[in-house]
Amino acid sequence: MIEIDSITKRYGETAVVDSVSMTIAPHTITVIVGTSGSGKTTLMRMINRLVEPTSGTILIDGADNRSIPGYELRRRIGYAIQGHGLFPHRTVAENIATVPTLLGWEKSRIAAKVKELLSLFQLDPAAFGPRYPHELSGGQQQRVGVARALAAEPNILLMDEPFGALDPVIRAKAQDDLLAIQKHFGTTIVLVTHDMEEAFHLADRIAVMDKGRIVQYAAPEEMLVNPATDFVETLIGAGERPFRLLSIGAVADAAEAGEAEGEPIAAASSQRDALSALLWSGREALPVVGADGARLGRVTLAGLARRAARPQ
Amino acid sequence: MTFRIDKLGVVIAALLAYGAFLAPFANFRANRIVPGEARGILEALPAGLGAALLGFAVIAIVVVVLKTPTVFRLLLGLAALLALAILVGLSAGHLTPPENTYARVSPASGFWLLSFAFALLTADALARLRLSPLARVALLAAVAAAAAGLLVSGAWDGLSILKEYGSRADSFWLEAGRHVVLALGSLVAATLVGLPLGILCHRVEALRAGVLNVLNIIQTIPSIALFGLLIAPLGWIAVHVPGAAALGIRGIGAAPAFIALFLYSLLPVVANTVVGLAGVPRDANDAARGIGMTDGQRLFRVELPLAFPVILTGIRIVLVQNIGLATIAALIGGGGFGVFVFQGIGQTAMDLVLLGAVPTVALAFAAAIVLDAATELSNRKPGRAA
Ligand SMILES: Nc1ncnc2c1ncn2[C@@H]1O[C@H](COP(=O)(O)OP(=O)(O)O)[C@@H](O)[C@H]1O
């Protein structure tokens, strides 16, 4: 749990982060969105004290984050940035081993951790461990950057526009990987982005920042239905709202009783994907199947249309 | 089969033709200070050998002008240089009358032109072969071993420069030692001071411009003027600081020379440290801090390793510069190879000047090759093969 209490950061006269308070629940993904220069990075960097606040406090699991030296705090909090920030003179394995080495882990434990993380990120440890960062593709570098951030098994992971440099296909894959990783470790993730699509795809809660202040901090559905200000509404994009609403929900939740013909849809995929499949196939309904292949009913155009409408 | 012309080869061929057929090969003097008489290849070498050398030059001219395999050109260049080195020694024996110890024989412009042309051929072939750094150092070692072999064998004993050496062998090695200590010692001192100073300048931006400006100004002070500036303060220290005089600190001698070299060395070391550290990727630095490195850990594990090739380049500049500059230490009694250079100038004895100049150039050249190789090795990202 991260409790941020009226935190303020001033550079000269301007408050870059202006008296922000928010509580981040454990094991969730919180996404901070906002226009460029709104103070997202500064807010996030105050959590691990890369930036020291002008006033206010931040409690991590009840303890003031200033109760231990900054570098010790940062070894307990994962940190991944856009453009990965890998050390060019160190191999992939050495990069991932950085924090465990700083913490003085035993060699065998470090080696096992590196291997586990590389496998988890679908990089063959034998092939990729000895390579240097410049020998990897952008997507692979980014995965290694996240793996390095997770190496010391932190409870909290801070990510500043981690997927900003990736092309759309790789980015979608990286986002799905992140969701899987979060499930696997139960990490509390705070992620900064300016991409609303990404925010709605990943977030349990979204914080919208504007000129150093949080203008709305809410679950995605809530934000879609009740945008707090015109700014939030513009940021979400009025024309996108029904589709964003569908993209949050899983097909399982929209499944109705009954049979249907055609290519079945996985219960875990989003309702937006289901709408897309229905429109493309020209059918009124398609069957829904679980992960084990069992039929769970069907999903219909009319049903999805009801769900995409503004809730009354 | 068509013949294609090598552009650089045409230049080399012209040098070879002029050096072999028009310029004198050796200089003969009745004693060490009278003006010399020029001797062409046919006169300077025993019968047969002179003609053979001319024939060899003609063949070489054809080979270098045409586009021939690089390895072949390299071998030709090296073989020719070795042959020239041996022949110039033979010419000394050939030209010096028996039992005459006053006469002096030294290489003349033709010999130097031929050597230069073949060195150019060798250097060009080496550049084209893109030898690995270790191979270049190995080649340097082989050349040094060959030169040492010729020296020890006595093949060059008849040459004037070695006659100068023969009459002052003891002081030669003494001054050689002093020269190396001056050049290397001031480099070590400049590195010990300049590296932390560069790191400080990188971290504290307010210091940077000031320090670099002062060091820049020092670089522009001529060495003689710098010696002059140092005489008064060092003289004062020698008199007033107990024990300083016992350490050899005086207004003249090795101390001011050492300090001057040290001061000249600071700029390249500090500037390259600052540039190297500034070149460390922002992301890498941010990540280092973000994952919990202390400032010291970040410096030693991220910043310095990444800046190392640039810093090493600065050290290379300093070493080569110091080996050359240490010559002037002799002006104020600081010793080194400069002793022979300035004595030689005073006595108008060119051979003595060369006794000081040739080892200086050879040392600087060797230092440049070794440090270039080290820089390249440190610059190369390992593991590229995968
Ligand atoms: N070290 C700093 N000194 C002065 N101004 C800064 C500093 N860091 C950030 N700022 C300013 O604070 C504002 C917010 O920056 P940032 O938190 O990086 O925004 P975001 O991540 O939302 O783009 C920007 O206007 C930026 O120029």
Ligand SMILES: [Mg+2]
């Ligand atoms: Mg930012």
